[in-house]
Amino acid sequence: MIRRLLIVNRGEIALRIVRAARELGIRSIVAHSEADADSLAARQADAAICIGPPQAAKSYLNPEAILHAARTCEADALHPGYGFLSENAAFARAVADAGLVFVGPDAAIIERMGDKAMARQTAIDAGVPVVPGSPGAVSDPARALALAEDIGFPLLIKAAAGGGGRGIRVVENAGTFDAQLRAAQAEARAAFGDDRVYLERFIARARHIEVQVLGDGRRAVHLFERECSLQRRRQKIFEECPSPALDEPTREALCHSAVALTEHVGYFGAGTLEYLFDETSGEFFFIEMNTRIQVEHPITEAVTGIDLVREMLRLAGGEPLRFTQSDIQRRGWAVEMRINAEDPERDFFPSPGVVQRLAWPSGPGVRVDSGLYEGYRMPPFYDSLVAKLIVWDDSRDAALARAARALDELVLEGFATTAGLHRRLLDTPQLRSAEVDTGFLERWLSSRPATTPAKEAVR
Amino acid sequence: MPQQPIQAPFPGVFYRRPAPDQPPFVEPGQRVEADTVIGLIEVMKQFCELRAEATGTLITFEVEDETVVEAGQAIATLEGE
Numbered sequence: 001m002i003r004r005l006l007i008v009n010r011g012e013i014a015l016r017i018v019r020a021a022r023e024l025g026i027r028s029i030v031a032h033s034e035a036d037a038d039s040l041a042a043r044q045a046d047a048a049i050c051i052g053p054p055q056a057a058k059s060y061l062n063p064e065a066i067l068h069a070a071r072t073c074e075a076d077a078l079h080p081g082y083g084f085l086s087e088n089a090a091f092a093r094a095v096a097d098a099g100l101v102f103v104g105p106d107a108a109i110i111e112r113m114g115d116k117a118m119a120r121q122t123a124i125d126a127g128v129p130v131v132p133g134s135p136g137a138v139s140d141p142a143r144a145l146a147l148a149e150d151i152g153f154p155l156l157i158k159a160a161a162g163g164g165g166r167g168i169r170v171v172e173n174a175g176t177f178d179a180q181l182r183a184a185q186a187e188a189r190a191a192f193g194d195d196r197v198y199l200e201r202f203i204a205r206a207r208h209i210e211v212q213v214l215g216d217g218r219r220a221v222h223l224f225e226r227e228c229s230l231q232r233r234r235q236k237i238f239e240e241c242p243s244p245a246l247d248e249p250t251r252e253a254l255c256h257s258a259v260a261l262t263e264h265v266g267y268f269g270a271g272t273l274e275y276l277f278d279e280t281s282g283e284f285f286f287i288e289m290n291t292r293i294q295v296e297h298p299i300t301e302a303v304t305g306i307d308l309v310r311e312m313l314r315l316a317g318g319e320p321l322r323f324t325q326s327d328i329q330r331r332g333w334a335v336e337m338r339i340n341a342e343d344p345e346r347d348f349f350p351s352p353g354v355v356q357r358l359a360w361p362s363g364p365g366v367r368v369d370s371g372l373y374e375g376y377r378m379p380p381f382y383d384s385l386v387a388k389l390i391v392w393d394d395s396r397d398a399a400l401a402r403a404a405r406a407l408d409e410l411v412l413e414g415f416a417t418t419a420g421l422h423r424r425l426l427d428t429p430q431l432r433s434a435e436v437d438t439g440f441l442e443r444w445l446s447s448r449p450a451t452t453p454a455k456e457a458v459r
Numbered sequence: 460m461p462q463q464p465i466q467a468p469f470p471g472v473f474y475r476r477p478a479p480d481q482p483p484f485v486e487p488g489q490r491v492e493a494d495t496v497i498g499l500i501e502v503m504k505q506f507c508e509l510r511a512e513a514t515g516t517l518i519t520f521e522v523e524d525e526t527v528v529e530a531g532q533a534i535a536t537l538e539g540e
Contacts, residue, residue, distance in 0.1 A: 054527060055472060055525075341503065342503075349505070349507075350469075350502045350503035350504075350505055352469070352470060352502060352503060380469070380470040380471045380472075380501075380502045380503055381471075381472065381503075381527075382503065382504070383503065383504060384503040384504070
């Protein structure tokens with residue numbers, strides 16, 4: 001049983017955890033930087049404690065300062081939220097060594113699932129499909145071609161030393177494979193001083209679909225999937241639950257594989273398994289696991305009626321999982337729109353400022369998770385996410401219509417945000433018909449004619 | 460020679476170096492062109508290059524490396540030509 005919870009995070013997620021703690025009768029203490037002393041989370045919590053200067057490296061990422069604060073306020077548990085130290089195994093271990101409950105899995109599981117190569121091998125061991133590829137670097141052309149034919153075309157030749165999209169060639173068919181392999185090796189040698197390359201299936205139209213799980217170390221359940229294909233520079237911006245791309249047999253197979261992997265590692269707490277879904281072939285491939293609560297968790301809460309943050313706290317407090325799989329049902333459809341303090345008209349450049357006017361949308365099916373209030377001065381040191389607008393309705397079409405209604409009600413003045421972008425997205429035939437993949441948003445943004453200046457000027 | 464401030468266009472954290480283990484972009488007393496990068500400003504996890512905006516000599520930095528700056532704050536003083 002947790003009595004005093006130290007929340008080491010900021011913004012909307014710190015407030016979200018304060019609320020869950022309050023509902024469970026747990027005292028909440030928000031650990032904040034000097035820049036966040038007047039945050040809504042710090043104000044709403046039972047207590048607040050400063051852990052250092054504004055720069056995250058000196059506060060939210062400073063284990064010594066955090067553990068000192070935990071001792072000072074006599075906390076018996078610590079919730080890391082998302083980002084910052086939430087997936088840092090050494091930190092999780094230090095928290096446990098200090099005699100506190102870390103609200104999340106233990107350090108060994110964070111380590112195992114946080115390393116991409118280890119997570120991939122763990123998935124293979126648990127019988128979960130991963131993106132087909134060569135087991136290691138390839139060099140001999142004949143053996144490489146044999147491997148390539150097993151993987152299937154089109155495929156990617158990736159430089160082992162590359163990263164961030166560099167050193168990748170797409171090979172359309174076996175006929176050009178040999179020449180492309182030699183060119184890729186030469187390029188890799190020139191660019192990275194290392195000519196090792198490996199092969200991976202190329203998924204032209206991939207959708208990002210992830211499965212929410214809860215585990216108590218002995219057994220696990222899934223809470224269905226979320227689709228997060230609308231991304232810009234790999235940052236999710238709009239999410240929905242469930243995924244419109246899955247039929248029931250695929251959904252069941254996907255969620256079942258997630259539970260198998262979760263139970264295989266004896267997972268504890270809330271987690272998310274991310275997959276790529278190849279719409280052309282109907283195959284799904286595990287890519288990584290996030291061992292923490294995620295930004296987009298509220299859409300799962302809306303559709304399942306289960307409060308994920310409260311369940312995390314219950315599990316961390318020593319209670320066994322309260323659900324069997326058949327207890328968890330989905331109802332209706334939910335979407336989340338991330339309102340970032342970024343200007344879509346200026347290539348999404350950050351737009352910090354003071355909240356001049358604020359009126360949140362409300363009414364049926366609308367939830368807002370945000371740390372904003374009128375007069376709030378947004379510090380320039382952290383992430384640009386300032387609010388999440390979550391909308392539920394009984395069908396996808398109804399949820400999208402309600403999302404448009406909610407956005408039209410939103411009044412948020414003082415800086416540029418992505419709210420207007422969401423409103424325009426909701427009008428696109430591709431979003432309405434759910435014909436999107438992870439490249440859709442960037443293609444749409446680059447093809448879209450500029451907004452008329454007159455309309456933007458009155459913002 | 461006229462002196463002019465190089466100002467922060469938005470609030471953030473000012474850095475004089477491209478990375479912690481690298482030398483500063485410029486040293487005081489150094490000649491700069493309009494497009495010379497004199498530092499970085501980090502705002503909401505994005506880094507933006509700060510340029511001299513005029514040809515001349517960068518006389519002095521008005522703020523330390525890795526300090527918090529406000530929009531419009533003078534970062535350095537430039538003596539124009």
